[in-house]
Amino acid sequence: MIRNYLKIAWRNIAHNKTFSAINILGLALGMVCSLLIFLWIQDEFSVDAYHANGTRLYNVMERQLYDGKVVAAPSTPGLLSDELKKKFPEIEYAAGFSWEDQRTFTVGEKFNREKGRFAGADWFSMFTVPLLEGRPETALNAPANLAISRKLAENYFGSPQAAIGKSIRLDNQTDYQVTAVFENLPDNSSEKYDYLLSWQDFIRRNEWLKDWGSNAPRTFIQLHQARNGDLPDADRLEAKLKHFLKEVNPRMKESPFKIELFLQPFPEGYLYSNFKDGYQDGGRIEYVRLFGIVAVFILLIACINFMNLATARSVRRAREVGVRKVIGAVRSLLIGQFVGEALLLTFLALVLALGIVWLLLPVFNTLTEKHITFRYASPSFWATLLGMALLTGLIAGSYPALFLSSLNPIRVLKGSLRFGSGARLFRQGLVVFQFVLSMLLIIGTIVVYRQINFIQTKNLGYDRENLIYLSAEGNLVDKYSTFKQELLKSPGIQSMTYMDGTPTNTFGSTGNVQWPGKGPDVSIEFQFSTVDYDFTKTLKLNLKGRDFSKAYGLDSVSYLINETAARRIGYVDPIGKPLTLWGKQGTIIGLIEDYHMTSLHIPIEPLIIKLSPDPERKNIIIRTQPGQSREALASVETLWRQLNPKFPFSYKFADQEFQKLYRSEIVVGTLANYFAFLAIFISCLGLFGLAAFTAEQRTKEIGVRKVLGASVPSIVTLLSADFLKLVLIAILIASPLAWYAMNRWLADFAYKIDIEWWIFAGAGMLATVIALLTISFQSIKAALMDPVRSLRTE
Template identity: 40%
Template sequence: MLKNYLKIAWRNFIQKKWYSFLNIGGLAIGMACSILILLWVQNESSYDTFHANADELYRLTAIANEDFKAAVSPAGMVEELPDLIPEIKSSVRLSSPFEALFEADDQKFKEESIFFADSNFLDVFTFPLIKGNPKKALAQPDGIILTETAAQKFFGTTNALGKTIKVDNKDVFTVTGILEDIPTNSHLQFNIIMPMSYYAKTHSDLINKVWDSFNFYGYFQFQKNAISSEEDLSKMVYRINEIYTSRNEFEITFNLQPLKDIHLHSDLQIDVPGHGNIQYVNIFLIVAFIILIVACINYMNLATARSSKRAKEVGLRKVIGAGRRQLVFQFLSESLVISFFSLILAIGIVFLLLPAFNDLAQKELVFQMGDSSIWITLIIIALATGLISGSYPALFLSGFKPVRVLKGRLKLSKYNLLFRNGLVIAQFVVSVLLLIGTMVIYNQLNFIKDKNLGYNKSNLLYIPMEGEIWGKMDALRAALTQNSLTNDFSIMSDLPANLVTGDFDIHWEGKDPNQQILFPSVRADENFLNVFQMGLLNGRSFSRNSFENNDYIINETAVRIMGMDVENVIGKSLTFRGDKGTIIGVVKDFNFKPLQYAIEPLVLQHGKRGSLTVIKTAPNNIENTIAALEQIYGSLNPAYPLIYNFIDTNLDAQYKGEQQMGAIFNVFALLAILISCLGLYGLSAFMAEQRFKEIGIRKVLGANATMLVNMLSKDFLKLVFIAFVLAVPLAWYTMNQWLEGYAFHIELQWWMFVLAGLIVLTVALSTVSYQSLKASMSNPIKSLRTE
C-alpha cells in the first residue's frame, strides 16, 4: 500500500513539474531560512554552556538609583564574601579589558582585550590549558597565559612555555600556560591573561580591599545545589545585600546573574563588549516559524486549488473500497515526500548561503553533518512541515463524495474558498509585518547615525596616552600646538561616547543629605568644549592656568537635579570627590552614552593630564594630520607605535548588534515576500487555467486585455488590502515596543505603513498580472474549440 502511495506521489511529481517546482521551491527556501535562523539562535543560546561548573557560576552586578545597572563590583567585596557566606565555594575577579604593548623575540605587538585575573581563574572557568599547570599558571606575579593564537603570533609556535615577554617596555613576564583558543560562544573573549597579584602592586582597590569602588567583574562559584531555585537565589541576594548594607552607607543593590544569562540578558553598563540580546533571539525564532508557516500555506493553497484535478482519482478509490483514513494517509504521504525532497534541497541551500550568512551575522556558524541532534531537528522540521502543509489538503480531498465526482458535478464549497483566501491573507500579513519592521529598524539606525549628539563628532581623531607620553604631556601639548595640522586638540580622561565613570560623592548648597545620585564625570582641559563644538549656555570654559582652583562645568540635567536654573547656578560651590570648587559654566546637554540611555547629570573637571588626546582634523587633511602625529608621537614615545581611531567609528561600533539585526531582518523579509509570491504565482496561474474558457468567451464578446487582467487580479488585490489592514495594528504595537528600548528614538510615521503596503501590493500585482496578461493574450479558439 505504502509503495503504491509513493508511486502515485512520484507520478504526480513528474507529470506536474511546474506545480511541483513551486511547492518544493517554496518549502525549500522556507526550510533553509529556518535552518539558518535556528543555527544562529542555537549559537546565541549556547554561550558559556561549555564550562563544567556553568550552573554554579554567577556574576555579581550592582544597581544604583534604580536606573543605573552595572556589571562591575568592588574588589574587596568579591574577595571577602566567600569567608562570610559558606555557600560560596570560591570567587574570582577580572579587571576591565585593556590594551598593552608586548615584545617577544625582538618583535612588538599591540594587543587588545587582555584581562588581569585571580590565580584560581582556571579552576572556576573551563578554559583548558594545552601546556602548563592550571593550579600554578597565575600564581606568580610575573606569569602570563597566552592562547594558542597569541603564542603562534608572538613566537611562531605554541611550544612557548617558559619563554619571556616584555609588557609596555617595562616588566618581563614568563609564559606559564598556553590555552586552547577561546570558544566563540564565550562572553569573555581574550588572548592573554595576566595575574591579579601583579595588578595588586599598584591598584588601590586591591591594596585596600575596598567595598565602595566599582572597578572589577566579580564571579562566584557556589556549592553544588546551594542555589537550586529562584527562591534560593532571592535569599542569597538578600544575604549579600544585608552584608553590604552593614558595611557601607551607599544605597547599592546587588544581584546575582547566572553565567549562562550574561550573553543574552545583560542590559548593564560598564560590561564586557560583544553581548547579544534575548529580544532579537525571540524575534528571529518567531520569524523562522512564520517563514516556515508561509511556505506551508503555499502548499495548502496550491493543493486545494488543484483539488478538481484529483477529484476523479478520489472518487474511483472510494468506489473500489478505499476508506477516508486511507486517503488521508495517501495525501499526507505525498506531502511528506515533497517535504523531505524540500529538506534535501534546503540543506544544499544552507551550505551555499552559510558563508554569506556568517559574514552578515558576524558569526562562525558551522553546519555539522555528524551531529545527531542537528539531524533529529531537521527530521522533526521536515515531518512537521509535511504534516502541517498536508493536513488540510488531505482532509479536504478525502472528503469528496464519489457519486458527485464521477457524475462531474463537483462544486467546491464557499468554506474551501474562504479558507484558501484566509491563507493568502495570512501570508501577506506576515510580508507587510516584516516590511514595516525593516523600515522602522532602518530609520532608527539612520536616526542614530545622524542624530545631533550635542557635539560635532566628525573628523575627531583620538590617540591613547601610553609609555613615555605619560611623563611628557607638557612636551606633547607644545608639539601639538606648534603644528597647524594638530593644534586644535584636547586632552581628557574619557571620550564623551560611552562614559563608565560615576560617583555619589558630590555635594552642593541645599542638597538633601539623604539624596543619592550618581554623577558621571570627565576630566578635561580648557580646549574640550571648543574641540567638540559644544554649546555653553552660561558662564565660561576652563582657563589655561586654573588647574588648582577646582573649577567645575556641569550640564543642564545636573542643574535641574540640583534644583537650580541655568542663570543662577554660576558661582555656586560644588564639592566632588572631596574637592571643593566653584561652578563656572553650564554646558548644553549632550549624549555621552549610547542612545538607549537617557542623559544623566555630568560634571566636567579641569585637568591638565588625561588618558586620551583628541585632535580635530581638517576634512581634506586627515592623512597629513596622521603623518604629523606619527612624527610627533615617534619623537616623544619611540617605543610605542601610534594607535589612533575616530570618534564617529567608535560611536558606530556601539550599535553593531542593531546593524546586524537590521541586515538579517532585511534578508528574511525579502525571502518571506518571495515565498508568498511563489505561492501567489502558482495560485494565479491555476485560477487562470480554471477560467480559461470563460476568458475565451469574454474575448469573443469584445473584452480587451486590460478588462481581463482587472477581472483576474481584483480578487487577489482585495486579499492583499485586507492583509494590510490586519498587519498595521500588529506592526505598530510590535515596533513601538522595540523602540521603547531606546531613550532616544524615531516616532512611527504613517508613510512607513503605507509604503510597506504599496510595496507588497506592487509585488503581488506584478505576480498576478503576469499570469492574467498571459491568459488574456491567449487565442480564444484554443479554449472554445471543444464547445
C-alpha cells in the same frame, strides 16, 4: 505500497516540472531562512554554555537606589570578591574581573598590543578554560604572574611549553613571568581575552579600588555543590548578601545612596543583560525570540504557498482520485499518497536548502559576526533537519491530502465537480494569513531602518566626524606636551586633547558630590571624566563660560558640568558657583550643552568634568581637518614612531566606535530586510497559485463574458479585485499588530522616532503593488484566451 507511492509521486513531479520547481523553490527558501535562524539561535544559546560549573556560577551585581530610581549595575568594589569568600561558607570560589585592557607585550625584538584582563586567583578553578601549562591554583596567585593564551605563546615563544617560566615586558615598564598558558577561548565565549594578570597587581595599580565606595570591576562567585547533588540555594545566599556592603562600608549607613547586592546566574548574563528598575528585563533573548517567531512565520508562509499551488492543480487531479476510489482505494491510502508526494517534494527542497545555506553561511557569518558551522558529526543537527522536513511536509501536504481524498468519485467522473464556499474561504484565509505575516515584516523593516537612520544622523551634541582616538602609553605619557605641540604644527591637525574613556563611554560615576543647599536625603549619581586642555574645542561642544586654561592656576579645582547636572543641582546660572567633588571644593567655570555620552538607549545623565595633569592610560583625541584624514594620520604616525618607537601605532575612528553601540540593531535591521523580501516572494508564489486556480475555475465564465463583448481590461479587473480585497484585509489586520510590536521594540530607546501613518500606508501600497503584479500575469493570460477554446474546455 510505499514504493508505488514514491513512483507515482516522482511521475507527478516529473510530469509537472514548472509546478514542482515553484513548489520546491518556495519550500527551499522557507527552509533556508528557518535553518539560518535556527543555526543563529543555537549559537546564541551556546554562548558561555560550555563551562562545566555553569549552574553554580553567579555574577554579583549591585542594585543601586538613588534619586528616586533603581538601577542595576555589574560594577562592584574591587575588594568584594576576596571578602565574600572569607565571610560566606557557601561560596567555594570568588574572583574579580576587570574591564578589557590593552597593553604592549615585548619579548626581545617582538612587540605588539594585546587585549586582556585582570582576574582573581580562583579564575581558572571556576571557569572551564583548559590550561596547557601551569596549574589553576598558582596561575594568578602573585602580582607578577601572567597567564597567556596558546596564540600568544606560539607568537612570542613558538609553543606553550617554551613559554612557561619566560618573562614578558608589559608597556616597556614591568616584567611579568608566564605562569600558565591556556587554550584559546572558543568563539562562543562572551568574555574575550588573550592574557590575564593577577588581581593583586590590579589593586596595586589602582589605589582607589581599596575604597569600598568605588565601583568599577565585576565579581564572580562559584557556590559549593549541595551535599545531595542538588543545585546550591542561591536565593538564600542572595538574601544574606543583600545588605553586605553596609557592613563593610560604614559611610553607607548614613548615605541616602543605597546599594544592595544580588546574584545573576552566569549562564544568563549574555542573553539577559538588560535591566529595568533594577530587575532583569530581557536583552538579546528578545532578538532570539523575535527571529524564532520569524523562522516559524516564514516556514508557515512556504507551507501555505504549497497548499495553494496544490489546490490550483486540484481540478486536474480530481479525476485521478475518482478513478482510484472507483477501483477500491480507501481514503487513508489516498491521504498517504498525497502526503507522501508532499514529503518527497519537501526532502528535495531540503537538499536544495542545505546547498543554499552552505553557500550563504560565510556571508551570514560576516553579517552577524558569528563563526557558525554545520555540525555534521552532531546527531542532534541531523535530527533537527529530519524533524523540520517531516513537519514541513506534513503541514504543507495535510490540506491538499484531506481535500482531494474527500472528493465524491461520482461527481468527479460526471464532470460536475464544484468547490464549496468553505474551501474557497479557507484558501482565501491562507492568503490573508500569508500577507499579514509579510506586512508585519515589511512594517517592522521600515521602522527598524528609520530608527537606525535616526540614531546615525541625530545631533549628539558634539561632532564625531574627523575624530580619531589613540592610547596614551609608553614614552608618550612623559612626552605628551612635546607630542601635542609638534602635532598641532603638522598638516591636517586641527586640535587635540585627552580624556578618560571616550565621548560615548565615560570613565565612571560617583555620588560623592556636594553643593550649598544640598539636602541630606538627596542622592544623585553623576557621570565624571578627567580631561586635558582644549576638551570642548576638540569635541566642538557648545559651552557657556570658559574651558580649562593654563592662564588660570586654580583650574585644578575647577569643574565643567552639563545642563542636566545644573538642573539636578538646582543651579539656574551655575557659572562661578561652588561644587565639591570627592571632598575637593572647587568652582564651576563652564556649562556644557547636553551631549550624548553613551548610546541613545539611555537618557543623558548629569556629568562633571575636571582637569587631569596625567595622560597615562587615557585616550588621546585628535580632530583632523575635514578631508585631510590621510595627511593627518601620516603626521601622527611619523611623530608616534619618533617619540614612542617601542609601542605599535594604532588608532580608531570616532564614528566607527559610535556604530559599535548599535551593532545588534544594525544586524537585526539587515536580517529583517532579507527576511521581509523572502516572505513577500514566497507569499507571491502562493498568490500566483491561487490566481491560477481561480482562472482555471472561471474559464467558461471568461469565455462567455468575452463572447458577450467584455474587454480584456474589464476581465483583468474582475479577476484581480477579489485578490486585492484579500490583501487589503491583510493590511488592516497587520497594521495594529505591527504598531504594537514596534512600539514595544522602540521602548528600549530613550530617544526614538514616531511611528507615523505613512509607514503603514507605504507598506500597504508596496504589498498591493507586488500582489497586483503577481495576479496580473494569470489574469491577463486568462483574459487573452480564445473564447472558443474556453467554452470547449470540459
